[in-house]
Amino acid sequence: MTTRRIPPLAKRSRDTIRFLEENPLLSLRNNIDRLFDNFFRGFDVSPFAATPPMFNPSMDVADSGKEITVTIELPGMNEKDIDVSVTQNSLTVRGEKRDETEEKGSSYHRMERVYGSFTRTIPLPVEVEVDGARANYKKGVLSITIPKTEKALKEAKKIPVKVSGK
Amino acid sequence: MADKTKEIQKKEAAEADLVERTRAAKIYNPDVDIIEGKDRIVVIADMPGVSENSVEVTLDDNVLTIYGRVDWKLPEKMKLTHAEYGVGDYQRIFTISGEINRESIEARVKNGVLRLVMPKNDVPKMRKIAVKAG
Numbered sequence: 502m503t504t505r506r507i508p509p510l511a512k513r514s515r516d517t518i519r520f521l522e523e524n525p526l527l528s529l530r531n532n533i534d535r536l537f538d539n540f541f542r543g544f545d546v547s548p549f550a551a552t553p554p555m556f557n558p559s560m561d562v563a564d565s566g567k568e569i570t571v572t573i574e575l576p577g578m579n580e581k582d583i584d585v586s587v588t589q590n591s592l593t594v595r596g597e598k599r600d601e602t603e604e605k606g607s608s609y610h611r612m613e614r615v616y617g618s619f620t621r622t623i624p625l626p627v628e629v630e631v632d633g634a635r636a637n638y639k640k641g642v643l644s645i646t647i648p649k650t651e652k653a654l655k656e657a658k659k660i661p662v663k664v665s666g667k
Numbered sequence: 668m669a670d671k672t673k674e675i676q677k678k679e680a681a682e683a684d685l686v687e688r689t690r691a692a693k694i695y696n697p698d699v700d701i702i703e704g705k706d707r708i709v710v711i712a713d714m715p716g717v718s719e720n721s722v723e724v725t726l727d728d729n730v731l732t733i734y735g736r737v738d739w740k741l742p743e744k745m746k747l748t749h750a751e752y753g754v755g756d757y758q759r760i761f762t763i764s765g766e767i768n769r770e771s772i773e774a775r776v777k778n779g780v781l782r783l784v785m786p787k788n789d790v791p792k793m794r795k796i797a798v799k800a801g
Contacts, residue, residue: 561750574716574752602709609702611701638778642716
């Protein structure tokens with residue numbers, strides 16, 4: 502018996518489909534593969550991928566025209582454990598949230614809060630003034646304000662839309 | 668994938684307990700840890716955006732209510748370009764058992780985290796009585 506190479510699934514040409522029709526076993530195998538893929542997708546985990554970070558804080562980004570403000574919800578952290586770095590076109594926030602409860606040896610009834618370290622990098626839509634960046638941690642919310650560069654401000658010129666007559 | 672994780676991180680309260688509110692803000696359920704020690708129960712709630720002045724903890728009969736007001740407005744001229752979390756108030760209601768000493772519940776807020784320490788009543792300690800032969 503000669504074995505044929507299994508064509509890649511991504512490109513399903515007409516030949517592939519015919520090939521699958523002619524090979525019921527292979528087609529069954531593909532269907533089972535897909536079933537497993539979908540099954541794990543439903544749980545939002547992939548069995549073979551690296552475990553996703555537990556602590557992945559959310560951020561909001563706002564734009565005032567001249568500055569960009571990024572706010573991140575980071576309840577219960579020490580400002581010393583937060584590390585913010587800005588490059589001309591990206592912002593990286595790193596941090597570690599530690600479990601500071603001293604209730605050792607007691608039982609947890611609920612554990613919904615997450616601890617651990619995180620790193621988030623977001624691309625910035627425009628070029629920014631790295632030296633002008635300010636970060637402020639208050640009431641569990643970190644806010645970072647970064648001014649845009651002169652160049653970026655110039656580039657973002659508004660183009661008026663005119664109505665042309667008939 | 669990230670979207671689903673986010674949902675887990677900040678849950679909007681299903682029904683604001685059938686009480687109509689006068690504030691036009693969303694209500695979220697804060698994530699809590701509840702830890703029971705030998706002589707106390709500690710509740711820790713993540714409520715980013717609240718301060719010690721905007722948290723209310725009430726105990727009515729057996730019902731413990733945690734409520735946190737978040738006063739945050741987008742600064743003028745700012746336009747939100749990307750949003751992953753919503754801003755709103757926090758509320759969560761628990762029923763507590765009789766073993767809590769109501770008079771000495773303590774609440775603290777630091778960096779957006781509420782920490783509630785509820786000491787248990789002094790229950791007579793269990794004593795073991797030695798059984799002698801004879």
